[in-house]
Amino acid sequence: MGLRSLEAALPAGVDPRQHARVLALIHDAALSGRALPGRPRPVIGASWQRMRRLGLDPDRGAPGIRLKIEEIEERRRGSGLAEVLPALRAGLLPMAEQAAHIMVVTDAEGRILWREGSAPVRRRADAIGFSEGVDWHENAVGTNAIGTALVARRPVQVYSAEHYVRAQHDWTCAAVPLxxxxxxxxxxxxxxxxxxSTVHPTTLALVDAVAQLAEAGLRSAHGTELERLRGIAVPVxxxxxxxxxxVDPHGWVAATSGLAPLDRIxxxxxxxxxRAWLPAYGSCRIEPLPGGWLVRLADGEDEAGTQPTRVVLDVRAPREPTLTVSGAAGTxxxxxxxxxxxxxxVLACRRDGRSAxxxxLDLFGDAARTVTVRAEMSRLRRHFGGVLxxxxxxxxxxxxxVVERPEDPAEVLPHSLAPAIRG
Incomplete structure (x- = not known):
């Protein structure tokens, strides 16, 4: 685990009040259509564009419905977040209490499930609907650290007038996806x-570090689950x-027989x-195991006609892009x-192919990041060997x-900053 390269909302050495005034001028100009006196950060500018396309009211946001207590409890149980909550509390609540902050944890849809920390700040948050059970996704409340981090799929800090809705300009927030x-x-x-007034350029780094520790706890628990499955699978x-x-239900490999080891299929x-066709192995038979699956390769069976003939890349749902592979063996x-x-x-749009x-260049705007590209393509080809x-x-x-796209090209993978997609 290591700290990622993060962009703070407040540049080091900049006076926060002066910076807030500049942001307010940029915000007002952007909403009125006047020439901008400066440029918002790319992650903020992209979010503001989404809000304008959505027609969100910058003075009020969208009408919000607060979930009932029993609905909040149900979401808490189904979110998978309860396991990371102790680590988040231990890492963030002491700082929240001392620095007049609150810690907020949301589900993947942006619903606030837990809110803890400074009592005076919680009371201030109530005034703008920043409380448990409320939807804090971009589509409901505009550009904000939580909602924008969920769309961009990366850590985001938002300060003052970087928020799209004016009622939030008195706030600073730093959020990290889990x-x-x-x-x-x-x-x-x-x-x-x-x-x-409590903005600090290191806040995002702190939240990111604690989030990574929480995810490491989940990773450790998963390792224990794989060991348990391995103990069952080896005799079988x-x-x-x-x-x-x-393999476990997510495809992580616990044990193999007669195969080169892979981390995951x-x-x-x-x-x-x-019977199923798996891109990594071709025709297989899948049988249940306690805590996973036994996948038998169909050795010696006629493989003619089992290769894939059609793939559909569906990017219409921004949070759930999928690849569907079809052939004589099924879908x-x-x-x-x-x-x-x-x-x-990118590869679907460029059927002639792309070098590393x-x-x-398509993904990062930099032709030199070939090591990253080759590593990711190696993973993809292990998963989808018969397709790529x-x-x-x-x-x-x-x-x-076949590529299934949303009607608005700007909604294709909205989290992406890749030049080949955003260009």
Missing amino acids: RDPRDGRLIGAVDLSGPA LAKVRGRAVA ALPTGCSPG WTHRLSPRHAEMLY SELS GGRPYRFADDVEV
């Missing part, structure tokens, strides 16, 4: 918020004829017992990570590729 390390799924966000695999692999969404759907969705989208340097080719990276020539 992911389940088992499948990379976004499960929520953690945020530190307080009066704008010893009796299996042919090649087989034992991509399973179909809603995996169930029976298989897998949820994609934000980075893999970006890469597959070209893909690096190399040299150059591309979808297989004999596979039909």
Whole structure:
């Protein structure tokens, strides 16, 4: 675990009050259509554009409905966040109490599930509806650290008039998305918020470090689950004829027989017992194990006609991009990570293929980041070996590729800053 490169809302050495005045001028000019006296940060500017397209009222936001207590409790139980809450409290509440902040934890939809910290600040937060059970996604309350971090899928700090809705200009907030390390799924966000006068450039780094510690706890618990599955699977695999692999429900490999070890294989969404085509292995038979699946490769069976013939990349739902693979063996759907969705989208739009340097330029605006590109493409090709080719990276020539897009091109992977997508 290490600290990521983070962009604070308040540049080091800048007077907060003067900076807030400049931001207010930029905000007013952007909303009125006048020439901007300066440029908002890219993450803020992209969010403001989304709010204008949405038609959100900058004075009031959208009408919000507060969940009932029993609904909040139900979301808490189903969110998967209760496991990380002790680590978040231990890391952030002492600072929140001392620095006149509150700690807020939301689910993946932006609903506030927990809010703790300074009592005076909690009372101030009540005045703008910043309380448990309220939707704090961008679509409801405009640009803010929680909602924008959930869309951008990265840590975000928002200060003063960077908030789209004027009622929030007296606030500063720093939020970090939380992911389940088992499948990379976004499960929520953690945020530190307080009066704008309490802004500090290191707050985001603190929240990010604590969030990474919390996710490390989930990763450790997952390792224990895999060890338990391994203890069950090894005796089973010893009796299996042919090649087989034992995986947990998320595709993480616990044990193998007759196969080169992999960390993870991509399973179909809603995996169930029976015959299935898996991109990593071809035709397989899937059987249940306590805490996972036994995947038997269909060695010796006729593989003719089982190769994929059609893939559909669906990016219409910004939080749930998927790849659906179809062929004579059936249909298989897998949820994609934000980075893999970006890469597959570029390759779907460029059927002639892209070299590592070209893909690096497409994704990062820098042709030199080929090491990152090759590592991610290696993971993709392990998952989708029958669909993707190399040299150059591309979808297989004999596979039909369909891209399902939202009507508004600006809503294609809204979290992405990749030049090939945003350009």
